[in-house]
Amino acid sequence: MVKGILHPDDARRAVSAGADGLIVSNHGGRQLDGTVAPLTMLPEVVEAIEGAVPVMIDGSFRRGSQVLKALSLGASFVFLGRPFNYAASIAGEAGVKKAVSLLGSEMERNMALLGVTDVEELTTDLLRRH
Numbered sequence: 001m002v003k004g005i006l007h008p009d010d011a012r013r014a015v016s017a018g019a020d021g022l023i024v025s026n027h028g029g030r031q032l033d034g035t036v037a038p039l040t041m042l043p044e045v046v047e048a049i050e051g052a053v054p055v056m057i058d059g060s061f062r063r064g065s066q067v068l069k070a071l072s073l074g075a076s077f078v079f080l081g082r083p084f085n086y087a088a089s090i091a092g093e094a095g096v097k098k099a100v101s102l103l104g105s106e107m108e109r110n111m112a113l114l115g116v117t118d119v120e121e122l123t124t125d126l127l128r129r130h
């Protein structure tokens with residue numbers, strides 16, 4: 001797995017070098033000030049590697065609806081970091097369980113509102129720029 005991909009050229013190079021999967025990430029935006037958002041680059045990375053390996057993403061996902069957008073744009077997995085750190089620091093294991101539960105219920109509610117019953121049904125057809 002290669003984490004930290006933000007450019008389609010790097011995605012192609014990683015796949016050529018034998019990567020089994022890519023994680024589109026700016027490492028939480030904690031290094032380069034003003035770096036591009038991973039979600040912005042996700043469609044170009046997905047297009048560049050033409051399904052060769054799974055494309056995953058992390059960085060600033062806080063709501064179920066945001067996770068659904070990334071899945072709709074071709075991500076196979078969406079990872080969250082700090083939300084679970086914060087939950088653990090406030091309420092330990094129970095806090096993390098609560099955060100997982102909240103995220104899951106947000107995803108389920110938004111999928112119902114979109115009229116889909118399976119994440120496989122999440123496609124770019126559901127998205128519009130605004």
Ligand SMILES: Cc1cc2nc3c(=O)[nH]c(=O)nc-3n(C[C@H](O)[C@H](O)[C@H](O)COP(=O)(O)O)c2cc1C
Nearest residue numbers: 003025026027028058059060061079080081082083
């Ligand atoms: C305190 C902290 C330390 C981190 N250290 C690393 C690291 O050593 N290597 C790395 O690839 N990413 C590191 N990350 C980035 C995370 O792996 C992940 O990409 C990021 O937290 C995802 O964004 P999110 O926290 O907004 O969900 C770190 C993040 C935090 C908050």
